[in-house]
Amino acid sequence: MLNLRTGVLLLNIGTPDSPQVRDVRRYLREFLSDPLVLDMPAPLRFALLNLVILPFRPRRSAQAYAKIWRSDGSPLLAHGRELRSALAHELGESYVVELGMRYGSPSIADALARLRTADVVRILVLPLFPQYSRAATGSSLRRVEEELDRHPETPPVEVLPPFYAEPRFVRAWHEVARKELDGFRPDFVLLSYHGLPERQVKQTDSSGAHCLASDGCCDAIVAANRDCYRAQCFATSRALASELDLEPGHFASSFQSRLGGTPWIRPYTDKELPRLAAAGHRRLAVLCPAFVADCLETLEEIGIRAREQWLALGGEDLRLVPSLNASTPWVDTLCQWVREHA
Secondary structure, three states, rough: OOOOOEEEEEEEEEOOOOOOOHHHHHHHHHOOOOOOOOOOOOOHHHHHHHHOOOOHHHHHHHHHHHOOOOOEEHHHHHHHHHHHHHEEEEEEEOOOEEEEEEEEOOOHHHHHOOOOOOOOEEEEEOOOOOOOOOOHHHHHHHHHHHHHHHOOOOOOOOEEEOOOOOOOHHHHHHHHHHHHHHHOOOEEEEEEEEEEEHHHHHOOOOOOOOOOOOOOOOOOOOHHOOOOOOHHHHHHHHHHHHHHHOOOOEEEEEEEOOOOOOEOOOEHHHHHHHHHHHHHOOOOEEEEOOOOOOHHHHHHHHHHHHHHHHHHOOEEEEOOOOOOOOOHHHHHHHHHHHHHOO
């Protein structure tokens, strides 16, 4: 009897091999050399990367990574491995699950090679990015396409779509966050997403006149903004607020992780904290629903730096709500999606 197994490829952004400066520099060079990340003319990107970013940023980033590095490595990679193992266990022998990182190891190329060796008859590609962006989802899928061009013997591939407001994704977040929120009892909940340059979200506007043209441009998903990262983030916030029974006026959305001097999508997380403190809030819970696994941007940027900023502003406490990681609700959700598509 033929063993018609299905391959599952989990995609995430990547991580340095260690918190050492040399490894962080190597990772940043690969990451920021991507024209979908630093979307500017090649000579300008080369100059910015080699004259401005790489001489200084690797050391600062290495210090940040060192604060959150685990005994089993990078948190993003450790959670990714745990998720891969849990998903493979739940799906059973009819599936082969691999993890591929857009930058660093394990690479997308190596993950696809392992799936070909496993003689799977088809591959489901699941980008672990709830909201679509060219810089993350688009770049990762382009890398998959490049490997398919190099290896036409690869079995047929299907890509699962963004899941920014998919009900089971929202329910998984509810199951993970509810206990944390009930125990912490915040007086305000901030949903902080990774930022993007404004020009990148405007590029997805099919009308050319909707994105960032008004304060309410992201209040609903319409034809013009259906591929807009910012609009999808706000859709995630609305869905999560409803699922978690967050009261109007007691939650907000913001964007973190800016790079460079060009305008990024607003409001900025580090600028929201003073506003919330001035409004009298003292116990702040932060969810990061653009990340399905805890990483540098959640653990260090929010869990350490934002918390220090909040306390300096007079806040009583700031609680980073853990991401989905390899939690049972998230594993169950992924299993359902995979089986439906398989």
